[in-house]
Amino acid sequence: MDFVKQVNETRPAEGKVAIFWLGQAGFLLKTASGRTIAIDPYFSDHVMRTENNIGFKRLTPPPCAADAIEFDALLISHEHGDHFDTDAIADMMKNGRTQVYTNGPVAAGMEKLGLDMRRVHVLKKGEKVDIGECSLLPVDCDHGALAPEALGFVLDFGFTRVYYAGDTAPSYERLRVPMELRPEIAILPINGAYGNLDGVQAAEYAGKLGCRVCVPCHFWTFPLHHGDPQQIIDSIGEKAPGCRLQLLCQGESFLA
Numbered sequence: 381m382d383f384v385k386q387v388n389e390t391r392p393a394e395g396k397v398a399i400f401w402l403g404q405a406g407f408l409l410k411t412a413s414g415r416t417i418a419i420d421p422y423f424s425d426h427v428m429r430t431e432n433n434i435g436f437k438r439l440t441p442p443p444c445a446a447d448a449i450e451f452d453a454l455l456i457s458h459e460h461g462d463h464f465d466t467d468a469i470a471d472m473m474k475n476g477r478t479q480v481y482t483n484g485p486v487a488a489g490m491e492k493l494g495l496d497m498r499r500v501h502v503l504k505k506g507e508k509v510d511i512g513e514c515s516l517l518p519v520d521c522d523h524g525a526l527a528p529e530a531l532g533f534v535l536d537f538g539f540t541r542v543y544y545a546g547d548t549a550p551s552y553e554r555l556r557v558p559m560e561l562r563p564e565i566a567i568l569p570i571n572g573a574y575g576n577l578d579g580v581q582a583a584e585y586a587g588k589l590g591c592r593v594c595v596p597c598h599f600w601t602f603p604l605h606h607g608d609p610q611q612i613i614d615s616i617g618e619k620a621p622g623c624r625l626q627l628l629c630q631g632e633s634f635l636a
Contacts, residue, residue, distance in 0.1 A: 383443040383631045387416075395539045396635045399565070401628040403440055404462050404601040407544065407567060408449070409535070411513050418451040419533065419544050424467035427602065431461075435604035443631045446471035453511045456482040457546035458523060458530035459489060462601070466493060473499065481509065481516060483529045503531060506557070513537065519557045521548035524575045532558065540564045540636055543589065547598070549575045550585055559588050565636050566591040569598035571607035579611025580619070587620035593636065595626045 392398045392412045400408040406421035423446040427436040446468035480500045503518040514537045523530040532546040543563035572578025586594040599607025
């Protein structure tokens with residue numbers, strides 16, 4: 381099914397939210413009322429263009445054009461090109477209503493691009509904001525010197541909490557807040573490159589979070605990003621007993 385049609389025709393019941401994987405570290409959440417929340421969508425080939433390195437060649441096409449779905453809220457965790465897609469951000473915002481929630485470096489980058497800064501909200505770790513139908517809590521993560529202001533997100537819908545870890549190493553002291561919140565759904569990177577969790581570490585972190593469902597991401601978009609989902613398949617049973625692994629293909633969704 382055409383991805384845009386699939387999103388449009390998905391109507392979660394009350395007390396449910398649909399979670400679509402857009403590929404790489406990108407996700408789209410859709411509520412019962414039809415509200416759409418995108419997290420770190422990557423629609424272009426921006427990284428290959430700017431890095432001029434075949435290791436960052438996009439191996440999987442985006443599920444749709446950047447302006448094909450109007451997002452009510454767009455969350456950007458940090459400034460790296462596969463999370464902050466500067467080649468596509470203007471198209472994502474051209475509907476005139478998308479509200480962007482992000483960190484300082486991304487906001488500065490958006491201002492340089494001449495985007496509508498009235499719709500850009502700079503987040504502070506630990507300060508909860510209402511983004512419509514859910515609260516958004518920006519939390520710490522450890523992406524090292526690569527992006528010291530990088531964020532993770534906890535979205536609380538009342539009936540479930542969805543945790544998006546962003547790019548992070550297993551620095552558990554810095555990840556204390558999400559572990560205390562014990563989110564039902566955890567979206568974790570498994571690429572094991574640039575300081576990120578690999579599949580075994582993601583399984584271990586899922587166990588520490590006590591999550592009901594773990595969704596792996598950040599793999600198989602670029603050759604240099606690596607990522608082996610078999611690692612988390614083999615280790616989740618031991619390291620996170622009772623946690624269901626929700627392994628998605630690009631464009632696929634599930635109800636949380």
